[in-house]
C-alpha cells in the first residue's frame with residue numbers, strides 16, 4: 209500500500225446541501241478520480257470548506273452552471289442568479305487570473321486544525337444493521353463529534369469537519385467476498401484469518417484517494433478520528449497535509465449498558481482489531497462476562513488490555 213506515492217487526481221463533480229435529521233446541514237461532495245470509477249464522497253460540515261476543483265472557474269461557464277454543480281457561496285434561494293456572491297449574507301468569492309479560488313478568511317476555511325474521519329464504506333454495518341462490526345456506530349460518532357463543541361475530554365469540531373467516505377467495502381475486498389468471509393468467521397476464523405483464507409490481504413484498503421480529497425478541500429492540519437495508528441501515517445502527505453492529532457473513538461458499548469452494539473460478534477471483532485491489527489483504544493476492553501455469553505461463545509471470556 210502506498211503511503212507517500214503519487215496522489216490520484218481528484219475532481220469534485222458536484223456538491224449539495226443536505227439538511228440532516230439529527231443536526232446541522234452538511235454538504236455532500238461527490239468525487240471522480242483517475243484511479244477507479246467509483247463515486248467516492250466527502251461529507252463536509254461547514255459551508256466554507258471548499259473544494260478547489262469544484263470552485264475553480266471553467267471556461268465559458270455561466271453562474272447558473274456554477275450554482276447547479278454547487279460552486280456557490282452562502283445559501284441558495286429561489287431566484288438567485290449569481291453563484292459567486294451571496295448578497296443576503298454579504299459574501300463574495302474572489303478568484304485569481306487562472307480562475308483558482310482565492311482563500312480569504314471571510315469566505316473560505318483554511319489552515320486550521322480540522323476534525324476528519326476517513327471512513328470506508330460498510331453496507332452491512334451502515335445499512336443492514338449488522339452487529340458484526342462497529343462501522344455504523346463509528347460513522348455516527350464521527351458526525352456527532354464534528355458537530356459538537358466538546359464531549360468529555362474530546363474537543364469536537366464545533367460544526368466544522370470532514371468525513372471522507374471511500375467506496376472500499378470489506379477492507380477493499382468487495383461485498384461478495386466479505387459475505388464469504390463472514391461464513392468463514394461463523395466456521396471459527398477471525399476477521400484477519402478469513403480474509404487470508406480467501407486469498408485477500410488482511411487489509412486491502414488504499415487511503416491515497418482520501419488524502420487527495422482532503423487536499424482538494426484545502427485541509428492542511430488534520431485531527432484524525434480513528435483508533436487505528438496506521439491510519440495516521442496513511443493520511444499524512446507532507447508538505448500539504450499533516451496529521452496533528454489522533455482522536456480515539458471509544459465504542460459506546462464500553463461505557464454504556466444500553467447504547468452501542470452489544471453482541472459476541474462485535475467483541476470478537478474488536479478483539480481481533482486490537483490484538484492482530486494494532487488498534488489503540490484507550491479504555492480497557494472488557495468482553496462479555498460468563499453470565500451473558502451465549503452458549504456458543506463461551507471461549508470469549510473477560511479480557512482486558514491496557
Ligand SMILES: [Zn+2]
Pocket residue numbers: 330332333334341342343344
Ligand atoms: Zn463494517
